[in-house]
Amino acid sequence: MSLQFRGNKMTTVFIAGSIRIKNLDQLVIERVRKIVNSGYKVVVGDANGADSSIQKLLLELGGQNTTVFSSSNHPRNNLGDWHVHVVNSEHAPGTRAFFTAKDLKMAEIADYGLMVWDSQSTGTLSNVIELLSQNKYSAVFVNKEKTFEVIKTPSDLKKLISYMSLTALEKAEQKIKLSQKMNKLDNNQIQISL
16 A cells, blocks of 8 residues: 655544554554654554554654544543544443544544454454545555455455454444445445446
């Protein structure tokens, strides 16, 4: 996935991942290093797991163009003492919907996504789907396979979902209504091509 400037606007990359992932693979570290060295803006969440690991890496790499997004006035993690963008949510604090508000805002602001995925997390998968629904690309590092999948189309997303176990697919159906989201993306692609 090559990132570039669009006009005078600096490229913004939404970096996130599964809460279960605490150690970033060397391939992810190199990708984040390229983003920082290119001077791109980075938006990252405040959760434990991948978010805090990404923040730690950004701090080590001197990623000064970083903004931490939080659904509360006191972010759970802000390791670099970066600017905090608080996203107001009308949902009850601590609920999935409460924390999802910040992810939706980061997807809206970003030009691209870099996701670190455990092949189970519905939050990370939702971020990929949200970016795709806005015609934005994601590079998804599938942690157990140690490979990147670039998601540009609903077909790419189907390939990504093929890494999920049956149990993970069932949970995704319950939590985020995965098949409905897939159908909506497919229908949008059909309408665009007409």
